[in-house]
Amino acid sequence: MKARPSQEKDFTGSLDIVDLILHDHQPLKELIEVMKDDEATFREKKEAFLEFAPTLVAHAKPEEQTWYLKMKEGKDMVFEGLEGDVEHGLADQLCEELKRTTDEDLFMAKVKVLAEFVQHHIEEEEEEMLPEFRKKTSSEMRGELGQRYLQLQAEIEEMGSDDAPHERLMRLKSGVTTSDYRH
Numbered sequence: 001m002k003a004r005p006s007q008e009k010d011f012t013g014s015l016d017i018v019d020l021i022l023h024d025h026q027p028l029k030e031l032i033e034v035m036k037d038d039e040a041t042f043r044e045k046k047e048a049f050l051e052f053a054p055t056l057v058a059h060a061k062p063e064e065q066t067w068y069l070k071m072k073e074g075k076d077m078v079f080e081g082l083e084g085d086v087e088h089g090l091a092d093q094l095c096e097e098l099k100r101t102t103d104e105d106l107f108m109a110k111v112k113v114l115a116e117f118v119q120h121h122i123e124e125e126e127e128e129m130l131p132e133f134r135k136k137t138s139s140e141m142r143g144e145l146g147q148r149y150l151q152l153q154a155e156i157e158e159m160g161s162d163d164a165p166h167e168r169l170m171r172l173k174s175g176v177t178t179s180d181y182r183h
């Protein structure tokens, strides 16, 4: 399989699930910065959220079905897997609420809570859970999980074609190396 293209300096095209997850956190983190920025306008936050919601789904669902599932099947990280599921569920609920929120002030409040919540979730994954998982598993197994992650991601993005970031879907389907995330 061809290496996945990236504009991020530290991404090497690895299929290791840990590397893929770290890579996919990047666009979420950029959107979070806008969503929690007190200086950003309603319009800017709304635009960021509209990109954030499908990007989050395309990351969180495959993450649950690969990495979280593996943690829950093992012995040492069952609680972390369950905690991750619960946090994803709460983020989903907030996203759904936000899609229905028309009052601007309420939207601004909710979008900030969502941003800070997911930021904390990502920090926990990056600083604690992923390093621990990497230490406890073989690179072969993480590579298999990574392939599964990409497959699921492509399927999810295909199903939600109205919402999905289009360039990314095309890239995953074809393995082309000419486009990357929109910024």
Ligand SMILES: [Fe+2]
Pocket (backbone or CB within 6 Å): 060, 063, 084, 088, 121, 125
């Ligand atoms: Fe997660």
Ligand SMILES: [Fe+2]
Pocket (backbone or CB within 6 Å): 021, 025, 059, 063, 122, 125
């Ligand atoms: Fe994640």
